[in-house]
Amino acid sequence: MGSFFCDVLSGEHEVAVYDVKPERLKFTFNCQRFTSLDEIKAFEPQLLINAATVKYTLQAFESVLPYLPKTCIISDIASVKTGLPEFYAQCGHPFASSHPMFGPTFASLSNLANENAVIITEGDHLGRIFFRDLYNRLGLHIEEYSFEKHDETIAYSLSIPFASTLAFASVMKHQDAPGTTFKRHMAIAQGLMSEDDYLVSEILFNPNSPKQLSRIIEQMQRLKEIVEARDCKAMKAYLSEVRANLK
Numbered sequence: 001m002g003s004f005f006c007d008v009l010s011g012e013h014e015v016a017v018y019d020v021k022p023e024r025l026k027f028t029f030n031c032q033r034f035t036s037l038d039e040i041k042a043f044e045p046q047l048l049i050n051a052a053t054v055k056y057t058l059q060a061f062e063s064v065l066p067y068l069p070k071t072c073i074i075s076d077i078a079s080v081k082t083g084l085p086e087f088y089a090q091c092g093h094p095f096a097s098s099h100p101m102f103g104p105t106f107a108s109l110s111n112l113a114n115e116n117a118v119i120i121t122e123g124d125h126l127g128r129i130f131f132r133d134l135y136n137r138l139g140l141h142i143e144e145y146s147f148e149k150h151d152e153t154i155a156y157s158l159s160i161p162f163a164s165t166l167a168f169a170s171v172m173k174h175q176d177a178p179g180t181t182f183k184r185h186m187a188i189a190q191g192l193m194s195e196d197d198y199l200v201s202e203i204l205f206n207p208n209s210p211k212q213l214s215r216i217i218e219q220m221q222r223l224k225e226i227v228e229a230r231d232c233k234a235m236k237a238y239l240s241e242v243r244a245n246l247k
Contacts, residue, residue, distance in 0.1 A: 001077060001100070002051030006031050008138065016043050018064070041067040047130065048074045055198040058083055065091065073127040079154065080202045085122070085147045096120070096127025099150065100135070101157075116141045118150055155208030162204060163213055165192050 002017065009015050010030035018034040019025055025033040034040055048068060052060035057078050068074070075096040076084060088095045097120035102112060117135045119128055121144050135142050145153060169189040175182060192200070203209075226234045 002049075003028055005049055005051060005077075008134070016040070016045065037064060037067045040064060044069050045072050047127070048072055050074065050076045050078075053196055053199065054078055054080050054202050055196070058087055061087065061091070065093070068093065073124050073130075075127060075131070079158070079199070080206065081120070081147050081150055082202065082206075088123070094124035094127060096123045096131055097147070098131045098135075099154075100140070113139045116143065118142075118153070119144050120150060121146050151206055152208050154203065155206045155212050158203045159206060159209040159212045160216060161188075162192060162200060163209075163216060165189050167216075169193070 002019075006015055006017055006028050007030075014032075015030070016032035016034055016039070017025055017028050018037070018040055022033075022035045025035075032039075032043070034043070045068065048064065050057055050060050057076055061074065061076075065074075070092065071094070073094045073096055074088075074091065075098065077098055077100055078084065079099055079101075081097065081099075084097060088097070099118040099120075100115075101117060102115040117131075117140045119131055119135070119142060121128075132142060165185075165188055168185055169192075172186075172189070178186065223238065226238055
């Protein structure tokens, strides 16, 4: 995602990229590539986008803050906001937080017309305007949530599919002649398993996740009882409810 933001911003802005592992900068173009924090200080950025993985987001902020101008807006694009409100409250910098709800695992970064982004309502006005303009140019659908609302939404929109996919994959057997539905589920499971373990864990460790997991368990138990009873009337009613949820 750091390379993605570099690509989309470098056409209209002066962009520099820093990574603690310089070899990762090999395929970044139209930007300055920094290998030391002192170079960041000399660059005097107006905006910092922290694209470190969730595990290292706060650590990355703490390492670079001493080298930033006090007026620099610091921002994150993390899918999990745990600890960030507290950090921003004491960091001494204006901030903007957003969540582009797509990534290289499933989304086509060259065609984002059906993708979404969340901008956190707390934070610097100019920072929020910057990301709104950027996401509008990318054709994204934008929602504005507070930090609290964001975490609640992520528990629903990510924890449920993550948990459902893990349940599917945990009982998986090799299929010599898989059907289309099976192959689609398998592709989703393989995509999820290619994600960083810490990211998957942190999304599921969201304080709002247990409530969502309980909903899944309740519905699976209900479905199990219908299947065991071979209750056609109850199954029809159940399927009608599910179709209504999908509208």
